Amino acid sequence: MCITFVKTARSSFDKYKLILLNNRDEQLFRPTQEMHWHDEILSGVDEQNEARGTWTGLNRNGRIGMMLSITQTQDSKNPDAPSRGGIVNSYLKAADTSSMMNKLAKDASMYNGFQLVALEQNNHGLYQLQTLTNQQVNDISICEWDDEYHVISNSPPSKPYQKAVHGKRLLRERIQESNKMTVDQIFDELFVIATDETQCYPDTQLQFQTQNTDEYNRPLSAIFIRYPEGTRQYGTRCHTLLTIDNENQVSVLERRYLPSESTWQDARFEFVLNRN
Template identity: 75%
Template sequence: MCITFFKTARSSLDKYKLILLNNRDEHLLRPTREMHWHDGILSGVDEQDHARGTWTGINRNGRIGMMLSITQTQESKIPNAPSRGGIVNSFLNAHNTSDMVESLLIMAGIYNGFQLVCLEQNQFGLYEVRTLTNQQVENIEVCQWNDEYHVISNSPPSKPYQKAVYGKQLFSERLQYSDEMTVDEVFETLLEIAVNRKQCYPDAQLQFQTRNTHEYNRPLSAIFIKYPEGTREYGTRCHTLITIDQNNKVSVLERRYLPLESTWKDARFEFSINGN
């Protein structure tokens, strides 16, 4: 499971071109390297997967890719399906992202459930949003979204989990005056959203996709996932926060959980897109 929130500017008059929050939900002990620069990409790295991919990454041009799984039962998964782990890196490194996404579209059916979220600046310097979802949709296609506020989890945007519906309301309310906020104030607000534990349950879409028990599903229905002690070593283990202002200054904060130390650790990055 994962959930991502982002706000895209409507015009150059907005203070921030982009405000983004991503929660990564994963097995707590899955080997993962902290966010760092590698091959022109700033991201964490999933060290268990042979593709050494990521869930959220940004490159020097300000292009952002995010990978969210589409929740499915174990029985419905394709045995020996190719890894989804490297898809974000492929998008971030692509010379032509449209060609890359179209190629992925052709091959999408061979993967287990995924949702790729693509964020790129257009000729006016504003961020455009595309998604490609390969399950729980009538047609596998590239979709473009023009909303200002977006919240996407592990179901298609057209079939949102209840926590995504709740999260979008919370996100839009808390950031409606973001033009008046400093980066640190934006990050403080995003972190408050990131640790929200309200369980949005029952959830028919979540139940349909998991086909599991209420005890299993209830923790998954919150923005911040935490199972009762001793029941399941799975939950929210990383928050990624990004702001990009109208001068193309990028600020990034990763807050990740260190399970062996039972503590959280921050890493902060700042850079300018294209070195400007």
């Protein structure tokens, strides 16, 4: 499970071109490298998967990719499916993102459930959001979304989990005055959202996709996931926060959970996007 929150600027007069929050939900002890620069990509790295992929990454030109799974039952997964882990890196390195995503759409049925969230600036310097989803949809195709606020989780945007609906309300409330806010003020508000433990349950879409019990589903129905102690070693283990202002100044904060120490660790990055 993961969930992504995005606010895109409506005009070049907005203070921030992009405001983003991503929660990564995963096995708490899955080997993971912290966010760092590698091969011109800023991201964390999943060390367990041979693809050494990521869930959220960006490059120096401001292209951003996020990988969300589409929740499915264990017995419906193909154990021989190719890894989804490297898809974000492929998007960030692509010379032509349209060609890359069109090819991915053709090959998408080979993979277990996934949803690529792709963000790139258009000719006006504003961010355009696209998604490519391979399950729970009638047609595997690239979708463009023009709303100002977007919240996407582990179901298609057209079939949102209730926590995504709840999260969109929170996002609107918390950062609607973003033009008057500093980066640190925005990050403070995003952390309020990132750590929201409201269980949005029952959720018929979540139940349909998991085919599991209420005890299993209830923790998953919250933005911040944590199972009761002594049950599943699974939950929210990383928050990625990002702003890009109208001068192309990028601010990124990763807060990751260190389960062996029961603490959270921050990493902060500041840079200016390359001029194309």
